[in-house]
Amino acid sequence: MRKTATITLVVIVFVVLVAGIFVWQAGFSRKTLKVFHAGSLTVPFERLEERFEGRYSDVDVQRVSGGSVMLAREIVDVGERADVYASADYSLIPKLMYPKYANWTVMFARNEMVLAYNPEKSRYADEVNSKNWYNILRRKDVTFGFSNPNLDPCGYRTLIVIQLAELYYNDSKIFDDLILSNTAITISEDGGVYHVKTPENLKPNTAKLVIKPKSVELVALVEAGGLDYAFEYRSVAVQHNLKFVDLPKKIDLSSLSYAKFYRRVVVERADGKISIGKPIVYGLTVPRNAPNPKLGIEFVKLVLSEEGVKVFRECGQPPITPAIGIGDIPKELKPFIAFQSIQK
Amino acid sequence: MRIEKLFLAFLFLGVFLLAFVYITLGGLFYEQLKDFKGFIDTIRDFTVLNAILISLSASFVSTLIAFVFGVPLAYLLAREDFAGRSFLEGTLDIPMMIPHIVAGIALYCVFMRSGLIGAPLEKIGIIFTDTFLGIVVAMLFMSFPYLVNTAKEGFRSVDVRLENVARSLGASPWKVFREISFPLAFPSIFNGVVLCWARGISEFSAVLILAYFPKSAPILIYEKFTTFGLASSRPISVLLILICLLIFVFLRKPKGRKE
Numbered sequence: 001m002r003k004t005a006t007i008t009l010v011v012i013v014f015v016v017l018v019a020g021i022f023v024w025q026a027g028f029s030r031k032t033l034k035v036f037h038a039g040s041l042t043v044p045f046e047r048l049e050e051r052f053e054g055r056y057s058d059v060d061v062q063r064v065s066g067g068s069v070m071l072a073r074e075i076v077d078v079g080e081r082a083d084v085y086a087s088a089d090y091s092l093i094p095k096l097m098y099p100k101y102a103n104w105t106v107m108f109a110r111n112e113m114v115l116a117y118n119p120e121k122s123r124y125a126d127e128v129n130s131k132n133w134y135n136i137l138r139r140k141d142v143t144f145g146f147s148n149p150n151l152d153p154c155g156y157r158t159l160i161v162i163q164l165a166e167l168y169y170n171d172s173k174i175f176d177d178l179i180l181s182n183t184a185i186t187i188s189e190d191g192g193v194y195h196v197k198t199p200e201n202l203k204p205n206t207a208k209l210v211i212k213p214k215s216v217e218l219v220a221l222v223e224a225g226g227l228d229y230a231f232e233y234r235s236v237a238v239q240h241n242l243k244f245v246d247l248p249k250k251i252d253l254s255s256l257s258y259a260k261f262y263r264r265v266v267v268e269r270a271d272g273k274i275s276i277g278k279p280i281v282y283g284l285t286v287p288r289n290a291p292n293p294k295l296g297i298e299f300v301k302l303v304l305s306e307e308g309v310k311v312f313r314e315c316g317q318p319p320i321t322p323a324i325g326i327g328d329i330p331k332e333l334k335p336f337i338a339f340q341s342i343q344k
Numbered sequence: 345m346r347i348e349k350l351f352l353a354f355l356f357l358g359v360f361l362l363a364f365v366y367i368t369l370g371g372l373f374y375e376q377l378k379d380f381k382g383f384i385d386t387i388r389d390f391t392v393l394n395a396i397l398i399s400l401s402a403s404f405v406s407t408l409i410a411f412v413f414g415v416p417l418a419y420l421l422a423r424e425d426f427a428g429r430s431f432l433e434g435t436l437d438i439p440m441m442i443p444h445i446v447a448g449i450a451l452y453c454v455f456m457r458s459g460l461i462g463a464p465l466e467k468i469g470i471i472f473t474d475t476f477l478g479i480v481v482a483m484l485f486m487s488f489p490y491l492v493n494t495a496k497e498g499f500r501s502v503d504v505r506l507e508n509v510a511r512s513l514g515a516s517p518w519k520v521f522r523e524i525s526f527p528l529a530f531p532s533i534f535n536g537v538v539l540c541w542a543r544g545i546s547e548f549s550a551v552l553i554l555a556y557f558p559k560s561a562p563i564l565i566y567e568k569f570t571t572f573g574l575a576s577s578r579p580i581s582v583l584l585i586l587i588c589l590l591i592f593v594f595l596r597k598p599k600g601r602k603e
Contacts, residue, residue: 226456
């Protein structure tokens with residue numbers, strides 16, 4: 001009998017507690033701002049969230065981090081509604097969301113590809129540098145990884161970097177040794193342009209090469225020492241305190257001045273979509289079906305403001321200042337943007 | 345008359361949850377019916393069938409392991425009263441509570457090629473990362489508590505006096521276990537097996553970290569969704585649900601007969 005009473009009491013306390021939390025939450029009547037962003041933007045956006053909530057105490061910023069392609073799919077296919085969508089590849093916005101779900105894009109930050117490693121646990125960490133990294137990756141006992149090129153821009157960018165490395169280091173076997181002999185990925189050349197094809201089933205030789213859906217997932221493996229080297233964005237390596245090989249500007253997809261060279265590699269993904277090698281430029285937009293478009297624009301303003309720019313610098317990610325806009329840019333954002341063109 | 349009313353009230357309350365399941369899954373199936381051709385194409389797709397087969401069989405193996413090691417453990421926990429038992433029981437629940445991604449990373453650290461368990465086993469050719477075994481390990485970790493807990497409750501519901509009588513008549517402990525405790529607790533144990541197996545099939549995050557390849561069904565569904573969108577991931581989900589439904593309905597049947 002006493003036991004029943006105790007249980008009843010516990011249940012009552014619990015119900016009261018839960019109800020209390022509900023009422024307490026409702027009492028704030030906070031508006032929510034939903035931000036969908038690329039996994040590689042997690043750290044800077046976390047800091048921006050804090051600042052935004054500090055400024056608008058009645059707003060709760062909810063960030064959803066994931067692969068840029070997947071998040072766009074959630075908006076376009078599943079009907080999820082976000083107030084801001086920020087992608088690791090600005091061109092996904094016009095490609096996947098125009099015209100129904102978005103009609104403008106702001107390019108706001110850059111990034112570069114690096115080869116991240118663990119100075120204590122990665123094999124040959126003491127010898128690797130920007131001149132010999134591809135030879136170290138070739139060694140039999142070394143494992144390396146990148147994210148799935150069909151799912152994550154960081155993955156297909158890795159393939160571009162590796163093919164560009166062939167041209168840059170004048171070693172025509174780099175792509176063959178690292179990619180072709182370890183996966184079902186294929187490559188062909190036509191008039192100096194390399195066409196990489198990534199089938200749906202990549203069939204990686206998992207004893208040598210580790211593939212994960214998102215590049216951020218590889219970080220944990222490198223930290224644990226299970227994986228020696230991983231192709232990552234510079235910002236991700238900086239934020240996770242990983243050491244990295246700073247690849248030459250000509251192949252790391254960071255520099256607008258090598259845009260023409262980057263274009264020599266093209267990746268065709270399993271869904272038939274094609275990505276041409278180009279500088280890594282992050283883009284964002286406020287989707288047209290955003291529940292709170294006004295707040296969305298306010299958040300974009302914060303991203304583009306001096307404060308936002310500073311956050312990005314601290315996170316190892318170079319901002320584009322002033323930002324570049326394409327499409328039908330809302331007038332509130334025009335002061336932050338360098339130039340716009342109507343081209344899509 | 346009063347029982348009738350109670351029955352009606354319970355039916356009403358129960359229907360709430362049933363409706364929850366039927367409406368959710370019904371929506372999924374209804375959408376798929378509109379694209380029946382897509383469904384047929386999926387059934388014929390070798391990659392899809394292979395992924396489903398991997399999920400079903402990996403979960404089967406992990407359930408088998410959970411059964412062999414979990415049933416004795418459940419019996420001990422149900423019968424023996426020792427210091428720290430409740431602590432032990434609490435720890436066994438941990439895999440059900442921690443975020444799956446955390447479990448995945450923790451498993452990776454131990455089972456990777458240079459990990460505590462992974463390194464010595466690699467020498468004899470057993471590799472966990474990105475292999476079928478890795479999937480089994482991840483599923484096992486996430487789902488064995490369901491089997492142990494259910495089996496434990498089963499053993500607890502067996503009257504100790506029956507065991508004592510058998511023992512006083514000269515039966516060995518093993519014989520008592522085999523002929524009294526296990527058969528009487530079997531409905532619960534069987535329930536635990538089904539739960540464990542079902543939970544294993546659905547595991548995603550932990551499997552992803554330890555073994556992205558070979559691709560099991562939840563991972564393939566996630567990938568199809570990301571690469572091609574909902575229209576291409578939905579038929580796989582529907583197929584997986586149909587197959588599991590068939591198996592579960594079949595598994596639940598003999599148990600009802602026994603009672």
